Amino acid sequence: MLMVLDPRRLLLLRDVARAGSISAAARGLGWTQPAVSQHLARLERDAGGPLLLRGPAGVTPTEAGEALLRRADVVAAELHAAREELAALHSLRGGRVRLVAFPSAAATLVPDAVGALAADHPGVEVGLQEGEPPEALAAVSAGDADLALAFGYDGPPAGLGTLAWRPLLEEPVHLVLPPGHPGPGRRGLADLADEDWIGGCVRCRTHLVTRCAAAGFEPTVRHTSDDYVVVQNLVARGLGVTVLPASALAAYRHPDVRVVDLPVLGRRHVGLVHRPGADAVPATAALVARLVARASA
Amino acid sequence: MLMVLDPRRLLLLRDVARAGSISAAARGLGWTQPAVSQHLARLERDAGGPLLLRGPAGVTPTEAGEALLRRADVVAAELHAAREELAALHSLRGGRVRLVAFPSAAATLVPDAVGALAADHPGVEVGLQEGEPPEALAAVSAGDADLALAFGYDGPPAGLGTLAWRPLLEEPVHLVLPPGHPGPGRRGLADLADEDWIGGCVRCRTHLVTRCAAAGFEPTVRHTSDDYVVVQNLVARGLGVTVLPASALAAYRHPDVRVVDLPVLGRRHVGLVHRPGADAVPATAALVARLVARASA
DNA sequence: GAGGGGGCATAAGTTGTGCTGATGGTGCTC
DNA sequence: GAGCACCATCAGCACAACTTATGCCCCCTC
Structure with a gap:
């Protein structure tokens, strides 16, 4: 019986009713009178x-018109509120960003960036969670x-799928040895084939095994911990050797361990992962910007 | 900064979010995928x-998208309610019609028509008010x-202005004389030039004076009442002569008065007045139909 | 009573939006 | 690696929407 109502025409009806006449509404909109007239007819x-009764001095709504006008008022209010809400998000008066970071990054880079964001935009709600890359990627x-x-x-990192990768920094991976250890000789990593090794997280351990295999041996992983303080304490006591990325050593450096730069251990690539387009979300973009600034400093 | 939001696109966003993907929404709407895609981009x-983040298996709303979706839900609900409301008015499950009628019509024709409407459509609210044509027209x-x-x-009636006129019936105006009065002779109305006259409402009196002037005299209006019962009682007591339309005599006929048909008195035209287009309003149309039916019966 | 200014509707023409169809890119699944 | 999801983009076309032009009515004024 009755077709679907175009909400734009509903709002136009509201304009006309408020203006008191079709012509006045047209003037207010910067349109011509027939344009409004045709929309209303439709x-x-x-x-x-009929929704409006035409008189010589303008229009007055019918009962149906008044019913629609009440609805139109609500629609107009919602549209206005929506614009307000968008503006708040856009100007960082509000919004939310949930970050998942791996532990050693969370200890240094993240607090700086999150603190700066909170100071500049108290309305933005930042959620922080620790997680190794695989879980982090899954969460995103x-x-x-x-x-x-x-x-x-x-x-x-592997398993990015459709997710976007934004590199932040690259860091060397260092060899960490007990005090007094002679260090690798001319044969490099292969000189450490008979050491006891201390492994970190699953992916770090995999990387270690890969590198050692390239050097011609399989390391004996006697201890395991993903806590870089614990690992260094084990090394300092002479319980084994290990590898650690530069940022972990920057966050905490045991005074007794010996750190050796060994390029063959490769470099660790640190970066941000988000869903495509998510970097255009204001709150996310703001945190990204601060993380980038801290990382390049 | 941000342009005006098209409410139709807001509803489309809602469809897409509910469908889970742009393609699924397009299928549901009977559109092609690019059509939806372009609307969303706009x-x-x-x-x-961004409002939706595109993934391999569909889309998920951003924070801004969720904000708009909440608004869109309200808009959709309002549009649905508006349609319901219109349907109720259209099917006469609701609605209102305010009728102003002149007294003698209100005594006969109106109660029948209003009663019939109320019986058929209890949801329709009928407002009834008495009023002589000038006030009635002003009210409309x-x-x-x-x-x-x-x-x-x-x-x-005079003073219609832009109002629409729908004739219902025509009735003769009769001469009303005291019992035993000889009545007009060969000269017609002029034979009553020396009588005392009883006037009705202002317009009836004007009509009477006009007719008498055409007959060559000015009537002596000694008494005045717009109540046709009172007028007939005055005539019955011999206090004067008067004219009354047929419907007034049909509503009440004093047993003693003498009624004479005198075509020169003209005919009274009874009809409906409404603003142009108002006869398309369901409740009004329903009452008009019943008034027409009773009048032509 | 003729003219001017208010209101509105309608018709015809032009512009722009909005849709389609085709194409290309991506990720996931078997 | 083929097939099938998803999406974006482009060109092309059709209709919708707006403008211009016109006519009608009512009201007011001179």
Whole structure:
């Protein structure tokens, strides 16, 4: 019976009713009178009956018109509120960003960036969670997080899928030895084939095994911890050797351990992961910008 | 900064979010995928940022998108309610019609028609008010009434302006004489030049004076009342002569008065007055139909 | 009573939006 | 690696929407 009502025409009806006449509404909109007249005619056709009664001095709504006007008021209010809400998000008066970061990054880079964002825009709500790259990427993919700080060895982390990768920094991976250890000789990593090794997180351990295999041996991993303080304490006591990325050593450096630069261990690539387009979300973009600034400093 | 949001695109965003993907929404709407895609791109441009994040398996809303979706839900609900409301008015499950009628019509024709309407459509609210044609027309013009039952002598009432006139019936105007009165002779109305006259409402009196002037005399209006029962009682007591339209005599006929048909007195035209287009309003149309049916019966 | 200014509707013409169809890119699945 | 999801982009076409032009009515004024 009655067709679907075009909400734009509903708002036009509201303009006309407020202006008091079709011509006045047209002037207010910067349109011509027939344009408004035709829209109104179409709306009345869709509504199945007259909405405005035309008099010599303008128009007055019918009962159906008044009913639609009440609805139109609500629609107009919602549209206005929506614009306000968007403006608040856009100007960072509000908004939310959920970051997942791996532990050693969370200890240094993240607090700086999050603190700066909170200071500049108190309205933005920042959610922070620790997580190794695989879980971090999963959280972003699932929509449980907006941004992930992750890393990969000699390139972006695996399993990015459709996610976008933004590199932040590259850092060397160092050999960490007990005090008094002679260090690798001319044969490099292969000189350490008989040492006891201390492994970190699963992916760090995989990287270590890969590198050692390239050097011709399989390391004996006697201890395991993903805590870089614990690892260094084990090394300092002479319980084994290990590798650590530069940022972990920057966050905490045991006074007794010996750190040796060994390029063959490769470099760790640290960067941001987000869903495509998410870097255009204001709150996310603001945090990204601050993370980039801190990383390049 | 951000342009005006097209509410249709807001509803489209809602469809896409509910469908889970752009393609699925397009299928549901019977559109092609690029059509939806372009609308969304336009909406995001207007909103100043992304609203949906595209993934391999569909889309998920951003924070801004969720804000707009909440608004879109309200808009959709309002549009639905508006359609329901229109349907109720159209099917006469609701609605209102305000009728102004002149007294003698209100005594006979109106109760029948209003009763029939109330019986058929209990949801329709009928407002009834008595009023002589000038006030009735003014009420309709001012929007205080939807429909007027009015009359004019020898044609539609004066002062219609832009109002529409729908004739219902024509009735003769009769001469009303005291018992035993000889009645007019060969000269017709002029034979009554020396009588005492009883006048009715202002317009009836004007009509009477006009007719007498045409007959060559000015009537002596000794008494005045717009109540046709009172007037007939005055005539019955011999206090004067008068004229009354047939419907007044049909509503009440004093047993003693003598009624004479005198074509020179003209005919009274009874009809409906409404603002142009108002007869397309369901409730008004329903009452008009019943008034027409009763009048032609 | 003729003229001017208010209101509105309608018709015809032009411009721009909005849709389609085709194409290309991507990721996931078997 | 082929097939099938998803999406964006482009060109092309059709209709919708707006403008211009016109006519009608009512009201007011001179």
